[in-house]
Amino acid sequence: AYTPGAKDFSSYILKFKMNGIDALLWLGSPTDSIRLVRQIKENKFNVRYLHGWKGFWPTEFMKALGPDSDYLIHDGFWAETLPYPGAKELGEKFKKDHKGLDSVSVGLPYAAVQVLVQAIERAGTLDPGKIRDQVFGGEFKGTVLGDLKYDVKGLCKTPSLALQWWKGQRMPVWPKVPQYQLKWMPAWEQRRSKIE
Numbered sequence: 776a777y778t779p780g781a782k783d784f785s786s787y788i789l790k791f792k793m794n795g796i797d798a799l800l801w802l803g804s805p806t807d808s809i810r811l812v813r814q815i816k817e818n819k820f821n822v823r824y825l826h827g828w829k830g831f832w833p834t835e836f837m838k839a840l841g842p843d844s845d846y847l848i849h850d851g852f853w854a855e856t857l858p859y860p861g862a863k864e865l866g867e868k869f870k871k872d873h874k875g876l877d878s879v880s881v882g883l884p885y886a887a888v889q890v891l892v893q894a895i896e897r898a899g900t901l902d903p904g905k906i907r908d909q910v911f912g913g914e915f916k917g918t919v920l921g922d923l924k925y926d927v928k929g930l931c932k933t934p935s936l937a938l939q940w941w942k943g944q945r946m947p948v949w950p951k952v953p954q955y956q957l958k959w960m961p962a963w964e965q966r967r968s969k970i971e
Contacts, residue, residue, distance in 0.1 A: 779804060784811050788818045798824040805830045809839045816843060821962040824848065826937070834876045837940050844940040846960040851936045853882025854945050858952060859921045877945065879938070886920040 777787065791799065799822050801811065808830030815822065830836065831849030840847075855866020855877065862882065869881050894909035895901065911929045916922045925931045937949035939957060948957040 777803070777807075779807060781807065782810070784814045785818055788815055788820050791822070792818065792820050797822060799826070801825070801827040801830070803827065803830045805833050805836050809836060812840055812843060812847065816963050819963055821960070823959050825960065826850075831940075832879050837943060842966070845942065845966070846958055847940045848937050848948065848957075849879075849940070849945075851879030851938050851945070852933070853879060853886075853920060854936060854938055854947055855882075856945065856947050856952070856955070857921070857936075859919050860917045862919045865919050879936075879945065882919045886918040886923065889918040890915045890923060 777784070801808065803811065808827050812825070815825070825846070826848040828850050831847055832851060837844040853862075855862050855869075859882075865882065865885055866877060869878050870876065890910065891906070893915050894906045894913065897909045897913075898905040900906075907929070910925050912925060912927045914922065914924045920933055923931050923933070934950050936947065938945040939948050939955075940946075941955075941958065946955040948955065
């Protein structure tokens, strides 16, 4: 545990180094996350796997750290690099409309609309109850989130994602895709010269 807004993480980082920690899981704000990564580098803590929830998502996180964001993992709800129908096109349109910034969540509302359209078509009416009956327990193929299945209570479980920042892009490492493999973090002093 840490205090949000803390200015110095060095005592934690030194404990990690002393104990040979090679993987770190983190939940923090973008500001705290940027500060943590910078201090990890300053303290020459060579963690091999650094996975952050929430604070590692924003494109601003990647831009603030530049190449130091490479190898860092974060969760997310969606990525244009996943092999779902229309995902790449949606991602490109989003970036065009948002000055090159991408999103880990735009696929959620987009897929919700795709599900609604399919449910209306199946129901053959705009009656809310009949549309709901199509969604609850229904399966919807070909969305930008892949094939979706709702249980009888109307809940749809989607896989948890792990995305790795790599050269300014989010690359999926979980679920596995053939076009990209997880890259373990090399030591900080080796990163500039490392050719991938």
